[in-house]
Amino acid sequence: MKYDLTARVLHWASALVILWATISGFYTLLPNIETQVKQLIAGFNVSLTALFIPFFCYRVFHRIKSRSPASSDQISTFEKKISGVMHLMLYVVVGVVLVTGVLMMDKPISIFNVVTFDQVFNNQTVITVFKTIHKYATExxxxxxFIHIAALVKHELMGKKILSCMI
Structure with a gap:
């Protein structure tokens, strides 16, 4: 009842990138954070998430082509359906965050000062729309x-050892 090694590596690497980008991104919104720190985090996050885009695409491809392990009988049909909907939602929302993150850029996109791409749009109104979508998508x-982790904790505390599928 384990996911294959590729799925597990993709899951945990994705989790690290998503958690880092989410937590550090919200951190920069706190008051009294120095502008230089905000810029450093923003630049790092742009580079990291730009590199994450093809990785995430491969993750989606792998998920589509691979079968999930057989579900435990400990999980009800309703819980399995909710889990499927939630996982699909995670994939869709991550995709929206990544796409709008690129489309909202108002300057060239630099990946660790090694490779630079021009921003997609030069129209500030369009950029503002994508920044707004990105803001709500990240929230x-x-x-x-949070719900994903809370569900995991709930199941683990109830003795339904679902974490072992991803380790």
Whole structure:
């Protein structure tokens, strides 16, 4: 009842990137954070998440082509359906965050000062729309991640050892 090694590596690497980008991104919104720190985190996050885009695409491809392990009888049909919907939602919201993150850029996109891409749009109105969508999508992603972790903790505390599938 384990996911294959590729799925597990993709899951945990994705979790690290998503948690880092989410937590550090919200951190920069706190008052009294120095502008230099905000810029450093923003630059790092742009580079990291830009590199994450093809990784995430491969993760989606792998998920589509691979079968999930057989579900435990400890999990009800309703819980399995909710889990499926939640996982689909996570994939969709991560995709929206990544796409809007690129589309909202108002300057060239630098990946660790090694490779630079021009921003997609030069129209500030369009950029503002994508920044707004990105803002709400990141908030929704944070909520989805919280629910995902809370569900895991709930099941583990109830003796339904679902974490072992991803370790």
């Amino acid at each position: 929704l992603l944070a909520l989805c991640v």
